[in-house]
Amino acid sequence: MNRMMYKLVMLFVSMVVVSTTLEAIEIKNLSVAVDVAGKQRMYTQRMLKDYAMVGLENKFGNPAEDLKNIMADFEDHLNALIAFNKDKATNESLQKVATMWKPIKEALKETPSKDKAGKMQEDLEALLKQANEAVGLFAKQTGKESGKIINISGRQRMLSQRMASLYMLKVWGINDPEFKDKMTKTMDLFKSSHKILKKSSMNTPKIKTLLGKVEKAFMFFEIMNKSSSKFIPALIYKKSNEILKNMNTVTGLYASQEK
Secondary structure, X not given: OOHHHHHHXXXXXXXXXXXXXXXXXXXXXXXXXXXXXXXXXXXXXXXXXXXXXXXXXXXXXXXXXXXXXXXXXXXXXXXXXXXHOOOHHXXXXXXXXXXXXXXXXXXXXXXOOHHHHHHHHHHHHHHHHHHHHHHHHHHHHHOOHXXXXXXXXHHHHHHHHHHHHHHHHHHHOOOOOOHHHHHHHHHHHHHHHHHHHHOXXXXXXXXXXXXXXXXXXXXXXHHHHHOOXXXXXXXXXXXXXXXXXHHHHHHHHHXXXXX
């Protein structure tokens, strides 16, 4: 990659980071709450991806700074969700997220190391499952089919980061005996979810265009999953963020249709 191309790619990644981490949190209704809660799932996997990138000493996209921003966003979003929510069961779920987050937050402040990477992956996966429960409860509160679509769309953001984080750990040399199974399940869920979204009655011309772009970007992971070659971390980082950026926009467009 020549110097000019590298600068252009770095600019693109910076734009993605800004578009997904620096927006003001304003929860106006339950549909927006589903969107915001859905980002919490994505953040768990994005933090793991950044953690691995820092451990690899790969500075593409400035993962160390991104990790700090995402940690702050995760906490801000969690506080906003707790403040907005009025449902007892959902509150209990959010409180569990808060309890699990505290030790993870402290561990993420430490210098990433291979010895701690396995534990970090386990803890963030547990946080992902708990955050996913909270999203489901918010979606249930809407009592509408749109809540399900926003939930599925938001989950695609998480899956893009999960695919990337799994690959980053593999490149780093972290031995995960369940890697193949986790990757297969993640990709299968992404594909089946994408089919559901393409058939949604909520789709606008813009959403359809973005879903088409996501489908093309996802082909990179399908090709990579079938290859025995090692892929460049920067390329994995870039492609996962392309999907994240477009699915973040799509989810916001779905949520904006509910007043």
